[in-house]
Amino acid sequence: MxxxxxxxxxxxxxxxxxxxxxxxxxxxxxxxxxxxxxxxxxxxxxxxxxxxxxxxxxxxxxxxxxxxxxxxxxxxxxxxxxxxxxxxxxxxxxxxxxxxxxxxxxxxxxxxxxxxxxxxxxxxxxxxxxxxxxxxxxxxxxxxxxxxxxxVYSGRSAVRGLSVFPKGHGYDQSHGIHQFVDVGKRAGFITLNDKEVYWFFGATCPPKGLEKGADPEMIQREVIENLAKDFPSVFLDVVKHSDLSSLTWAPLMFxxxxxxxxxxxxxxxxxxxxxxxxxxxxxxxxxxxxxxxxxxxxxxxxxxxxxxxxxxxxxxxxxxxxxxxxxxxxxxxxxxxxxxxxxxxQQDGSSRLMKFLRDVVFYKLLLARVVNxxxxxxxxxxxxxxxxxxxxxxxxx
Known part of the structure; x- marks a missing residue:
């Protein structure tokens, strides 16, 4: 009892x-x-x-x-x-x-x-x-x-990981979230301290062969060589320093x-x-x-x-x-x-209307108010x- x-x-x-x-x-x-x-x-x-x-x-x-x-x-x-x-x-x-x-x-x-x-x-x-x-x-x-x-499935999936830089990563810890957006994709990273960085990558559809519980090395390789290959090198470098035991790929549910x-x-x-x-x-x-x-x-x-x-x-x-x-x-x-x-x-669509909604209406006018x-x-x-x-x-x- x-x-x-x-x-x-x-x-x-x-x-x-x-x-x-x-x-x-x-x-x-x-x-x-x-x-x-x-x-x-x-x-x-x-x-x-x-x-x-x-x-x-x-x-x-x-x-x-x-x-x-x-x-x-x-x-x-x-x-x-x-x-x-x-x-x-x-x-x-x-x-x-x-x-x-x-x-x-x-x-x-x-x-x-x-x-x-x-x-x-x-x-x-x-x-x-x-x-x-x-x-x-x-x-x-x-x-x-x-x-x-x-x-239900949101139509998007995400991979998350923790990267370790033994000699320090050198990123500005007061910057907040470093974020990168592309058509149907969104990624970013946040510093935890001077040696560790938490990062995420989201996509509107999961890549073929990657499912929940997939091999961490396969997840890392897929992000670097395929999903985020056109993203800035600073993000790819963070992914390369991942602690493989921390990598997870999963559908986003709500x-x-x-x-x-x-x-x-x-x-x-x-x-x-x-x-x-x-x-x-x-x-x-x-x-x-x-x-x-x-x-x-x-x-x-x-x-x-x-x-x-x-x-x-x-x-x-x-x-x-x-x-x-x-x-x-x-x-x-x-x-x-x-x-x-x-x-x-932030993530869906590449039309001019969606870009306007994202870059002007959401980021500049609404995000601060919504978060606050x-x-x-x-x-x-x-x-x-x-x-x-x-x-x-x-x-x-």
Whole structure:
């Protein structure tokens, strides 16, 4: 019997567990991998993400490692995904993460007049919990259980990698994102520090022979010799310095915003967060940022319930879940829409109209306003709780 079960130890899962710890609830995280996954190499965290990280109590640890860079008035930082995961995991009590744990089913039933979630794992073990939070990514089992429509292919794919320059790369770290655009293609890179660079390449259609899980050397060669051969040499040089273990190629998926607006984001004592709720294209760099927002908002609503009763009361959880879903619904749909349209304007088409929309309307008139309006979001404060509940209250219903 657990208070809360979180499915997935990615950014959303770990951040949600930290938020719950802050409000006095200990969560068990079920992660199907053998260790923390660092797929994606790095990510940009905008001011809205740093607000959330501050509420989670870890912003200072990360800010000390990464310097901010300017981008249209906002000051994001590019961080290693693995470092972010490790910093969040360090905030949790021992044995909070159970690795090699793949769930096969979720059920709900009533025990002693209160709803209880039953999670079954592929090894046959069964876990009962007051709450289940799906943070299990784009192809979420929990989202499917809620009845959310599956994500769809955006028509674009992307390769991402981390490049290492042992003697230093020499790029201006205050420049922000170095970006290159061609017909149906977009690439760029961001410096993490004086020796490491995170880069990405997106195309409107995947090249033949390259699929998810393709050989890293093949991915690198395809980018250099074919896909980006006409791009500036500075970008090709970054790709040549790639740490091959960091290279990934994958289709860019998103959930239709109307599925978020009108879909079931919470049912009984079950909900979703992060990519499990709102998978989006990476064009505005808000995937990880919004996952951190989810964690704080969810922790805040569950924490408000605890502050009223002194413990996590099963009968009140459903109401907290609904308040969380209501608060996140419009925000998530807006981010999905803005990210998709941003990618469409920047990458699709070569007509004069598209070039005008991209170079004049979007870059010069809209981008700064869109980024600023999105990144000025404040996810709210977590209610303070002096200490964790006792094991007796944790196991009580």
């Amino acid at each position: 657990e208070e809360v079960v979180i499915v997935g130890a990615g950014i959303a899962g770990l951040a949600t567990a930290v938020a719950l710890k802050k409000v006095g609830v200990r969560a068990l995280i079920l992660e199907r991998s053998k260790e923390l996954r660092a797929t994606g190499a790095a990510l940009g965290l905008f001011p809205n993400a740093w607000v959330a990280l501050d509420k989670l109590g870890v912003s200072d640890k990360l800010a000390a490692l990464y310097a901010p860079f300017e981008r249209n008035g906002a000051q994001p930082r590019a961080v290693h995904r693995k470092v972010l995961l490790e910093v969040l995991a360090e905030e949790l009590p021992p044995n909070s993460i159970r690795f090699s744990s793949k769930i096969t089913s979720i059920e709900t039933q009533v025990e002693q007049g209160s709803p209880i979630c039953i999670v079954t794992l592929d090894d046959g073990s069964i876990i009962k919990s007051k709450v289940v939070i799906g943070c299990d990514g784009v192809h979420s089992i929990v989202a499917r259980w809620l009845g959310l429509r599956p994500p 959930r239709y915003p109307w599925n978020i607006l009108f879909g079931k984001l919470a049912r009984s004592n079950v909900t979703v967060a992060g990519d499990a709720m709102h998978p989006m294209t990476p064009d505005l760099g808000q995937g990880g940022c919004s996952a951190l927002e989810d964690a704080v908002v969810l922790g805040r609503h569950l924490g408000d319930s605890i502050s009223k009763h002194g413990k996590l009361v099963t009968q009140d959880i459903g109401f907290a879940m609904e308040r969380y879903a209501k608060e996140r619904r419009l925000r998530a749909a807006t981010l999905i829409t803005a990210s998709y349209l941003s990618g469409w304007v 309006s999105i990144t000025e979001y404040d996810c709210g404060k977590l209610p303070s709780v002096s200490s964790l509940p006792s094991r007796e209250s944790e196991s009580s219903i």
